[in-house]
Amino acid sequence: MAGGTLELRRISASKSPAPGIRQMPTVTKYIDTTTCIGCKACEVACQEWNDLPAETTVQIGTYQTLPDMTANFWNLIRFAEYENGGLHWLMRKDQCMHCEDPGCLKACPAPSAIVQYMNGIVDFQQDHCIGCGYCITGCPFNIPKFHNKTKKVYKCTLCVDRVAVGLEPACIKACPTGCLQFGTKSQMVQLAHHRVEQLKNQGYSQATVYDPPGVGGTNVITVLAYGDRPDAYGLPRNPTIPLAVRLWKDVLQWLGNLSIVGGLIIAALHYLRFGPKAVKEEAQAAESGDEI
């Protein structure tokens, strides 16, 4: 909920082009799961900067703050145990991935309720949100969360309000190990590939950068030591916008609109060609004769 009109690259449910004319580099959050110590400083920083109320948690038997993100909690360090010869603890910072081709924005029926800025940040505009929840269906990462009181949907903004004034996101600022970095997409991709090389030299032959092409790449990229098993980190192997949403928006919408217009035209043509079913005059006359 910040950023100017001149920085809008894409707007939900809008056929006209977005008004953004300002040139900006794409910004990206870099997450290195191999140097994350699971301290949760980023979670606290997120809550503090965004002034979000504390969530009551439950004991789920792992080193994870909450079972899942909520409308009040947008940044979660996911914990998983992974067995691969030995036992490994996997810590992955989970939040909105800021897809280049966002499924939430594609699914959204409310004009301007979801926008993408020139710098790649995908942001929900709650004042235009109608609370239908289609973004929940459109997201391949299970990110948007519905707030039961406000009936609106919330998620990580990539601290769009901080980035707009030249600051890095709160989570990046708080990270004590440097496993979180922030910069332009090309800088971050370069850094990630450098780190992957290091890991490979240390024997992690499957190390990779998670930047899935199925959604056009993401502006949150993640270094995984066990890159052959993104599912072990709770990441989908090849995320895409769900087929149902693509069918609806790319096929059924056009088919439906054309059919409705076509149906009205056919009805009009039928009326002009054949007209009403009229009762014969003699029958009509006989009837009025009866009545008189």
Add this chain to the structure above:
Amino acid sequence: MKSGRVKLPGQIERYTFSERVVHWIAGGGYVYLLLSGLAFFSSHFYWLASLLGGGLAARVWHPWVGLLFVIAVVWMHHIWRRDMRLTEADRAWSKALWHYIRNEDSNVPPAGRFNTGQKQFFWLMYFGGILLLVSGLILWFTEYVPWNWRAVRSFAVLVHVVVALLTVGGFIVHIYMGTLVVRGGWGAITQGTVSETWARAHHRLWWNEITGDATAKNDSLLLEPTDRTS
């Protein structure tokens, strides 16, 4: 109250008061669902939401009106299910559909209280309404669908869109036929009565049934294209 009573000389009751009420609950509800649903369906139609007080209000009311619509359709099923049963005679009527479309009504078999097209429209709305209710409930409470069940959400989106579009097609035909083609239809569903001639012309078997006149004469009372040109 049973329809078919003679109220005024030459006038027959086609729809009782309660039949008309339930029809208009369903009809009014459907119009609201259509306008709000089209707004959510395509951004080309989002402007329709402003007729209903904006997208947020339309989003809030759409599911409740949907419930009302389904209740009305189930009620209609309760009172009309016998009249709506598709019979052997309807198969013959369906075969003559092309003649019916071209107003060549002497080639169309006589219809009962409802003709085949009306019956098909009823069943489209009845089964369509049930599918829209089931998929609509999933969309209404979409945030409660667990992540591992997300295929259910996708399925609900597709079912809701496809079935809704089918009902729109039926709805366009229904409104066009009822207001512009079959003159007297509007009076029947608002005032409840039709003329005897109307009943004989459009629903001969029903007229035979209520008047007890079993001699089903096959002379069409409707103007044919050939009558016009001669």
